[in-house]
Amino acid sequence: MTSELPDRYGLTELVVMVVDPFHLFAYWEVTPESLRQALDSLGAEMDGARAVIRMYDVSLIHFDGTNAHHTFDIDIGLEARGWYVPVWTAEKSYCADLGFVARTGRFHAITRSNVIHTPRAGASHLTEERWLRVRFVRRRKPDPARPLEFVPAPLVMGRLSPEELRALRERLAQEGALAAARFSAGTLPTSPEKGPR
Amino acid sequence: MTTQPVGYLCLVLHCHLPFVRHPEHESFLEENWLYEAITDTYVPLLRVMNGLVRDGVDFRLTATLSPPLISMLCDPLLVSRYERHVNRMIELASKEVDRTRHQPEFQRLATMYLERFIQTRHVFAQEYGRDLVAAFAHLQDQGKLEIITCGATHGFLPLLNVAPGTVRAQLRAAVAHYEETFGRPPHGIWLPECGYYPGLDEVLRDAGLQFFFTESHGLLYAEPRPRYGVHAPVFCPTGVAAFARDLESSKQVWSAEEGYPGDPAYRDYYRDVGWDLDYNYIQPYIHVDGERINTGVKYYRITGKTEHKQVYDRAWALERAADHASNFMFNRERQVEWLSPAMDRPPIVVAPYDAELFGHWWYEGPEWLDYLFRKLHYDQQVVKPITPAEYLERHEINQVCTPCGSSWGHKGYHEVWLNGGNDWIYRHLHAAARRMEELAQRFPRAEGLTRRALTQAGRELLLAQSSDWAFIMKTGTMVEYAVKRTRDHLARFTRLYEQILSRRVDAGFLKDLEEKDSLFPNLDYRHFS
Numbered sequence: 001m002t003s004e005l006p007d008r009y010g011l012t013e014l015v016v017m018v019v020d021p022f023h024l025f026a027y028w029e030v031t032p033e034s035l036r037q038a039l040d041s042l043g044a045e046m047d048g049a050r051a052v053i054r055m056y057d058v059s060l061i062h063f064d065g066t067n068a069h070h071t072f073d074i075d076i077g078l079e080a081r082g083w084y085v086p087v088w089t090a091e092k093s094y095c096a097d098l099g100f101v102a103r104t105g106r107f108h109a110i111t112r113s114n115v116i117h118t119p120r121a122g123a124s125h126l127t128e129e130r131w132l133r134v135r136f137v138r139r140r141k142p143d144p145a146r147p148l149e150f151v152p153a154p155l156v157m158g159r160l161s162p163e164e165l166r167a168l169r170e171r172l173a174q175e176g177a178l179a180a181a182r183f184s185a186g187t188l189p190t191s192p193e194k195g196p197r
Numbered sequence: 198m199t200t201q202p203v204g205y206l207c208l209v210l211h212c213h214l215p216f217v218r219h220p221e222h223e224s225f226l227e228e229n230w231l232y233e234a235i236t237d238t239y240v241p242l243l244r245v246m247n248g249l250v251r252d253g254v255d256f257r258l259t260a261t262l263s264p265p266l267i268s269m270l271c272d273p274l275l276v277s278r279y280e281r282h283v284n285r286m287i288e289l290a291s292k293e294v295d296r297t298r299h300q301p302e303f304q305r306l307a308t309m310y311l312e313r314f315i316q317t318r319h320v321f322a323q324e325y326g327r328d329l330v331a332a333f334a335h336l337q338d339q340g341k342l343e344i345i346t347c348g349a350t351h352g353f354l355p356l357l358n359v360a361p362g363t364v365r366a367q368l369r370a371a372v373a374h375y376e377e378t379f380g381r382p383p384h385g386i387w388l389p390e391c392g393y394y395p396g397l398d399e400v401l402r403d404a405g406l407q408f409f410f411t412e413s414h415g416l417l418y419a420e421p422r423p424r425y426g427v428h429a430p431v432f433c434p435t436g437v438a439a440f441a442r443d444l445e446s447s448k449q450v451w452s453a454e455e456g457y458p459g460d461p462a463y464r465d466y467y468r469d470v471g472w473d474l475d476y477n478y479i480q481p482y483i484h485v486d487g488e489r490i491n492t493g494v495k496y497y498r499i500t501g502k503t504e505h506k507q508v509y510d511r512a513w514a515l516e517r518a519a520d521h522a523s524n525f526m527f528n529r530e531r532q533v534e535w536l537s538p539a540m541d542r543p544p545i546v547v548a549p550y551d552a553e554l555f556g557h558w559w560y561e562g563p564e565w566l567d568y569l570f571r572k573l574h575y576d577q578q579v580v581k582p583i584t585p586a587e588y589l590e591r592h593e594i595n596q597v598c599t600p601c602g603s604s605w606g607h608k609g610y611h612e613v614w615l616n617g618g619n620d621w622i623y624r625h626l627h628a629a630a631r632r633m634e635e636l637a638q639r640f641p642r643a644e645g646l647t648r649r650a651l652t653q654a655g656r657e658l659l660l661a662q663s664s665d666w667a668f669i670m671k672t673g674t675m676v677e678y679a680v681k682r683t684r685d686h687l688a689r690f691t692r693l694y695e696q697i698l699s700r701r702v703d704a705g706f707l708k709d710l711e712e713k714d715s716l717f718p719n720l721d722y723r724h725f726s
Binding site: 002003004005006009015017018019020021023025027029081082114117118119120121122123124125126127128129130131132133134135136137138139140141142144146148150151153154155156160165168169172173 | 355356359381382384394395402403405407417418419420421422424426432436438536538539540541542586589590593594595596597601602603608609610611612615616620621623624625627628680681684685687688689691
């Protein structure tokens with residue numbers, strides 16, 4: 001017999017998770033108490049109000065509730081308790097409010113989510129290099145507080161002219177990008193017979 | 198002084214199975230995952246490695262032994278059930294030798310299976326003393342094999358990170374378990390499902406881990422863009438090294454269509470006497486409920502994309518494995534020769550695979566590996582096998598980059614473990630993780646029954662977190678079992694949580710769980726605080 005899980009945990013929360021650079025998943029729980037507070041606060045405005053997730057782009061800022069780069073609402077069914085949210089740009093930070101938007105446009109937030117960071121979807125344009133020397137330690141744990149020693153970038157003492165080297169590197173980068181694009185279509189083989197690969 | 202090769206090859210085998218142990222049942226279908234992997238993969242790999250050592254072939258291999266796998270390989274109940282399993286295989290193969298007495302091409306194969314199963318039993322019990330973990334450790338002591346750790350129960354860390362304390366616990370418990378098993382800390386880790394997110398390296402550093410692996414785009418999309426792509430590791434800002442998978446070499450082995458394992462000469466996995474033979478005859482060797490399953494006795498080769506399969510020819514298959522090993526080596530030589538002029542050090546080609554591909558899915562995989570290491574040793578000087586630890590000792594200076602969040606699942610991010618088929622688990626997993634953190638903080642110095650209950654709560658939480666369950670829910674087979682395991686561990690956790698808080702631990706219930714979910718006997722519940 002399969003065990004029953006709690007239907008609710010008795011808390012009001014909104015949690016946002018990253019699916020990939022362009023998709024998020026949000027789940028929530030709202031206690032009857034929190035819901036009542038929201039309804040009381042909206043009062044007569046509750047008539048025709050929509051339940052939404054209000055998304056905030058909070059990339060590289062300390063978010064104070066008003067300074068998001070960009071805000072948009074996703075209409076949800078409050079009883080769904082989970083929702084997929086598409087986003088348009090990779091490598092951003094988001095947080096969200098769960099709440100109601102009244103017909104007047106007034107927004108009443110029930111709860112605010114965690115902050116998440118979406119990953120890159122392509123190669124970085126930054127090529128500025130820093131290099132470290134780190135001594136590898138065998139058979140014991142290195143001290144987590146050990147100082148890290150920055151060193152000059154190594155030179156390639158090759159047989160190639162700078163132009164040839166640049167051309168080769170460019171080709172490598174292109175290959176890498178192509179290969180990654182091919183990979184992201186997926187190659188992890190899955191077994192039709194059983195779970196573990 | 199040894200000459201520096203043109204490039205390095207870092208072969209990594211990820212050995213992991215979820216913890217499946219059901220003492221409450223006399224026989225349990227999903228326990229076969231372990232038994233099949235022992236016969237098909239772990240024993241053959243150990244024999245290949247020990248053969249190389251015996252013949253003086255210098256080789257290097259890196260392998261994960263995940264904590265659940267170590268726990269199962271060391272578990273007396275599962276070990277004795279494995280012996281029962283292999284005895285049954287021997288019995289089936291003997292009957293097959295007799296049944297095929299008028300079909301020489303089948304009888305040859307039946308005899309091969311019989312001999313292999315008998316040999317496997319002998320090697321398992323006599324040579325390795327029923328302790329495969331010790332056999333792996335011995336190879337590590339000889340400097341040929343680098344054993345790395347994994348998440349404690351293979352939790353997919355990017356999605357557990359909503360409760361960061363639980364990510365720390367997955368790593369602390371894994372490292373502690375490795376130290377107990379091997380008497381020293383692990384040098385590196387295979388992140389479950391290659392799942393990385395920026396900042397995870399801080400947790401790795403704090404756990405004493407010095408390197409990890411990412412999927413290719415983990416480095417190709419790193420910031421800044423790494424000078425050498427995937428062909429040299431980078432240091433994260435914390436000084437923890439990240440190695441990334443090379444696509445070209447992976448694909449040659451991985452890909453079901455273009456890869457070596459799809460060759461027509463190789464043994465076909467799907468045609469099995471468990472399905473092909475008369476029901477009454479095969480019934481003792483299939484599922485106790487009477488459901489037909491794969492037995493491991495298979496007579497056909499892949500042949501082609503056709504229903505009509507031809508009989509397996511072992512000698513021909515081994516010839517193909519040798520050809521494929523030559524081809525792989527040739528391609529690596531050309532690859533590193535092409536890469537090296539653009540680099541200040543020999544390029545490294547990182548080729549990680551799920552270990553169970555070798556032997557279980559790709560029957561000739563262990564022999565391919567054997568030929569490959571022998572050829573690398575005797576036939577050339579261009580590519581040298583290496584472990585990440587050796588590389589980092591030789592090349593202490595590496596570029597600093599932040600790898601990109603990534604995984605090795607379909608589409609490269611988190612979708613395999615977070616989609617419409619499994620998203621329901623996370624509200625429970627996160628709630629339980631926060632509750633465990635709360636318990637560990639409220640009871641910092643628990644003793645006696647409370648301490649045992651806290652420890653068991655930690656085990657149940659870790660078991661619920663295995664990425665295997667979400668993966669199975671996504672792939673759509675054995676879903677019921679994965680759902681049941683997730684729900685059972687979460688429910689057991691919840692019950693313990695409530696009992697601990699109300700200070701009414703049910704000793705009988707606790708003892709039952711300790712016997713069932715018995716991994717990590719020395720788990721420290723304070724890992725969760």
